[in-house]
Amino acid sequence: MPYSFTVNGKQAASSAPGLTPLISVLRDELGLRGAKLACGEGRCGACTVLVDGRPVASCLYPLANADSAAVRTVEGLAAPGGPLTPVQDALLSSGGVQCGACIPGIVMTLTALLESATELDDASVREELAGNICRCTGYQKIIDATLRASGARSGGGQA
Amino acid sequence: MSDALGYVRPVTTLTEAVAALAGLGDEGAALAGGTWVMRTAQRDGQRGPSGSIPDLRRYVALKWIPELGGYTATDEGINVGALLTHAELAGIDGGPAYACIRDAARKSAFPQVRNVATIGGNIAATGFAEADLIPALLAAQARLELAGPSGTVTVPIEEYLPERARRPYGELITRIHVPAPDGRSSAFERLTVRAAGEYPIVNVAVSVDTVSGVVTTARIAVGSVEPVARLCPDAAAQLVGRRAGDAAAATAAGEAAAAELNARESLDSPGWYRLAVLPPLLRRAVARIPATP
Numbered sequence: 001m002p003y004s005f006t007v008n009g010k011q012a013a014s015s016a017p018g019l020t021p022l023i024s025v026l027r028d029e030l031g032l033r034g035a036k037l038a039c040g041e042g043r044c045g046a047c048t049v050l051v052d053g054r055p056v057a058s059c060l061y062p063l064a065n066a067d068s069a070a071v072r073t074v075e076g077l078a079a080p081g082g083p084l085t086p087v088q089d090a091l092l093s094s095g096g097v098q099c100g101a102c103i104p105g106i107v108m109t110l111t112a113l114l115e116s117a118t119e120l121d122d123a124s125v126r127e128e129l130a131g132n133i134c135r136c137t138g139y140q141k142i143i144d145a146t147l148r149a150s151g152a153r154s155g156g157g158q159a
Numbered sequence: 160m161s162d163a164l165g166y167v168r169p170v171t172t173l174t175e176a177v178a179a180l181a182g183l184g185d186e187g188a189a190l191a192g193g194t195w196v197m198r199t200a201q202r203d204g205q206r207g208p209s210g211s212i213p214d215l216r217r218y219v220a221l222k223w224i225p226e227l228g229g230y231t232a233t234d235e236g237i238n239v240g241a242l243l244t245h246a247e248l249a250g251i252d253g254g255p256a257y258a259c260i261r262d263a264a265r266k267s268a269f270p271q272v273r274n275v276a277t278i279g280g281n282i283a284a285t286g287f288a289e290a291d292l293i294p295a296l297l298a299a300q301a302r303l304e305l306a307g308p309s310g311t312v313t314v315p316i317e318e319y320l321p322e323r324a325r326r327p328y329g330e331l332i333t334r335i336h337v338p339a340p341d342g343r344s345s346a347f348e349r350l351t352v353r354a355a356g357e358y359p360i361v362n363v364a365v366s367v368d369t370v371s372g373v374v375t376t377a378r379i380a381v382g383s384v385e386p387v388a389r390l391c392p393d394a395a396a397q398l399v400g401r402r403a404g405d406a407a408a409a410t411a412a413g414e415a416a417a418a419e420l421n422a423r424e425s426l427d428s429p430g431w432y433r434l435a436v437l438p439p440l441l442r443r444a445v446a447r448i449p450a451t452p
Contacts, residue, residue, distance in 0.1 A: 018167025019190075019218060021197060041198045043357075048271055054246070057271040062193040064167035064220050109270065130356035131269030 003067040007032065008076025018064030022056075023047045025063055026073060034074035034104040045132035048105035049073045053116075055109045057131070074104040077111065087114055087149040094145035098136035106132045110146050120150045167218045173226045173306055173333065179219045181308045181329025189331060190218040191242060191280040194272055195287060227279070227333055236339040241279025241332045245292070246270070248278060255344035255452040257337055259295040259364040262347040267291035269356040279332040282316065285323060286386075288423065289358040293320070293388040295347050296335070297380035298364035304334040320387055342369045344403070344452035348444040350436050352427075359383050360428045361437050363416075365444045367403055372450050374398045379412060379441065384420045384433045391416040394441070402450070409445035413438025 002015040007030060014025045026032045026049065035058055038046035042060040049058045050072040078084045084092065087110045097103050106129065113120070113128045125146045126139075134142065167190055170176045180187045190196060196218070221227055221242060230239040230251060237253045248264035251257065267273060268291075281292045282303065293316075301316045307330035316335075319326075345366035349359035362382040367374045377398040382388030394416035401408035417437050422430030 018169075018220065019193075019197070042194060042272055045269075045271060054274040055271050056275050057194070060194045060197040060272070061275065062167065062190065062197060062218075062220075064169065064190065064218075065193060065222050067169065127355065128270055130354075131271045 003063055005066050005069045005071055007071045008073060009070075012071075014063060016063055018062060020063045021059050022049070022051075022061040022063055022066050022071070023058040025066075026058065026071070032073050032075050035108075036101055036104065038101070043131075043133070044102070044105075045109065046102050046105045048108045048132065050108055050112055053112060055112050055131075072108070072111075074107050077107065085111065085149075087111060087146060090145035090149040091142065094141050094148060096138060096141040096145040098134075098138045102132060102134045102136075106134070106142060110142075110149070113146070114150055117150070120147060122147070167220050169220045169223060171223045173224055173331070176219050176221060176224060176331060177306055177308060177329045179329075180331065181327075183217050183219070184328045186217050187328070188216045188218055189279075189283070190220045191222070191277040191283075192244065192275040193280075194276045195280055195284040199286070221279075221331070227331075234339070237337045239278060239335050239337070241282075241334060242277050245273035245276050245278075245281075248292075249273065253337070254339055255449065256299060256339035256366065257345070259298055259345035259347040259366055260292065260301075260337060263291040263295035263349075263362070263364065266347070266349055266355070278335055282319070282332055282335070283323065288386050288388070289362070289383040290388065291347075291349060291359065291362050291382065294362055294364040294380035294382040295345075296337075297388060297390050298366040298378045299337050299345060300366070300378065302336045302338075303332050304336065305330050306333045307331070317390055320389075340368065342375075342452055343367070344369070344448050346444045346447040348440050348447075350440050358427065361433050361440055362388075363437065363441050363444050365398075365441070365448060367398060367448060369403050369452065372402050374401055374403055374408075379416060381416055381420060381437065381441075384422045384430075384437065386423055389420075391419050393419045398445070404446060404448045404450055406442065406446065409442040410438065412445065413441040416441060 002013040004013040036046040038044045040059050042057040047058040125143045227242040228240040245264040281290050296316050347364045349362040351357050364380045367377045377395040379391045379394040394412040397412040417434040422433045424430045
């Protein structure tokens with residue numbers, strides 16, 4: 001019996017073996033290439049997606065445990081041609097995106113953070129980003145963008 | 160059993176899980192969050208670059224077994240289900256006896272792993288010298304409830320760790336009990352090269368029982384130095400009879416701990432370095448023990 005779950009609100013299923021990493025199903029079966037398989041052992045965060053609202057390393061997440069779950073990826077944030085989310089918009093305008101390889105994972109970590117946290121500061125954003133490595137080392141602009149997006153959110157509109 | 164390699168069998172009751180694992184014998188293993196199982200397979204080269212099936216065993220998925228979830232807190236202590244994640248453990252306000260476990264859970268790894276990796280998986284994982292919860296559970300005198308084909312037993316964690324590989328097939332860690340007697344407080348520290356997000360060079364947990372601010376019994380546990388975290392009784396003895404948080408006693412305990420451990424060599428750190436940083440790390444932990452719990 002295939003595993004079934006939702007991805008970005010749409011029903012999805014996979015008949016791959018239960019120990020298949022979720023990232024492989026997302027990229028190779030469902031064509032969602034935003035999340036990246038980089039280190040492949042849960043250290044770099046490029047494969048970060050949300051499972052039931054929480055950031056996970058999808059390279060270490062067995063497909064079997066995604067059954068009945070709600071998975072969100074970077075593709076689900078903004079519709080093609082539609083407006084970006086506040087954090088995507090702030091990353092763009094703050095120069096937070098350099099080579100871009102880490103950004104789909106970082107955006108998902110930050111999306112969960114902005115959806116759950118009430119007050120953010122530099123230290124709390126850094127702590128939350130401990131599992132996302134940016135090899136361009138552009139962390140400060142990413143943190144600045146997050147704080148800007150959090151301000152935009154509490155102000156009720158986009159920056 | 161006809162389960163294919165890489166197959167994961169979902170079960171919804173403890174009885175089913177025990178029966179399935181007993182039937183699979185040495186070909187079977189329990190799957191909780193899966194972080195260690197998946198990473199170990201990757202490290203062992205069992206997985207291709209695009210992410211094929213990562214392991215050669217047959218797994219029984221525990222995620223949907225309600226008896227393994229939730230926690231209760233009473234005057235006697237905290238009882239947590241084996242499926243609680245590090246993030247969930249970090250969110251429990253369990254008082255000073257539990258503080259070392261909460262801090263180990265809070266500081267371990269990073270959000271993507273803390274949201275998934277479970278306490279039961281951390282205890283069951285072998286070849287994982289750096290696991291942060293283990294020294295905390297040792298210092299806190301945690302007891303493990305185990306369900307197996309011949310019934311349920313309760314075993315102190317320090318007895319369970321060395322005999323993990325020899326336990327009967329089908330046996331599962333179901334719950335973890337952390338006692339909270341009056342006058343007990345605890346602390347945890349870890350040292351990493353980067354500020355966060357990696358395995359510790361050393362991790363250490365301290366738990367003391369005090370009467371009128373004086374330590375009557377103490378436990379110190381150190382991880383990441385030897386292949387499996389363990390209690391350091393010579394070090395703990397240095398704290399007894401002294402005031403909680405006493406700096407001179409902490410220094411003596413650090414030296415005693417370094418003397419009673421055999422440090423492992425690995426790429427991230429030579430053994431001598433682990434032993435050199437252990438005493439100051441232990442001093443930091445002791446300094447965080449409140450004078451009165």
